[in-house]
Amino acid sequence: MKVKIHKNDNVVVIAGNDSGKTGKVLKVFPKKSRVIIEGINIRKRHTKPTQNNPKGGIIEKEAPIHISNIMLLDPKSNEPTRIGTQIILDEKTGKKKRARVSKISGEMI
Numbered sequence: 001m002k003v004k005i006h007k008n009d010n011v012v013v014i015a016g017n018d019s020g021k022t023g024k025v026l027k028v029f030p031k032k033s034r035v036i037i038e039g040i041n042i043r044k045r046h047t048k049p050t051q052n053n054p055k056g057g058i059i060e061k062e063a064p065i066h067i068s069n070i071m072l073l074d075p076k077s078n079e080p081t082r083i084g085t086q087i088i089l090d091e092k093t094g095k096k097k098r099a100r101v102s103k104i105s106g107e108m109i
Contacts, residue, residue, distance in 0.1 A: 015069040034064035076105040
């Protein structure tokens with residue numbers, strides 16, 4: 001499956017416990033179709049003391065969420081939108097480039 005969500009995109013969660021919340025994509029796992037979003041899907045992990053963390057204890061960490069449960073935010077209206085692609089001719093090099101485009105406003109992402 002081709003992933004249309006990239007790192008640093010602003011997204012909104014449309015399904016699950018965190019539905020309605022927005023955040024920035026920190027990491028994308030295209031083979032598993034999952035992403036990690038800042039401040040979304042927080043899980044608590046009990047850790048043993050290590051050299052890096054001598055106290056150990058409970059750490060709160062973002063867990064991956066499936067791509068089908070998120071939508072990209074439109075840069076113009078700040079609403080959830082589907083994504084399309086458009087082929088654009090680069091003026092400097094003369095090569096064709098593929099750009100992501102919002103289905104609502106038609107603006108490039």
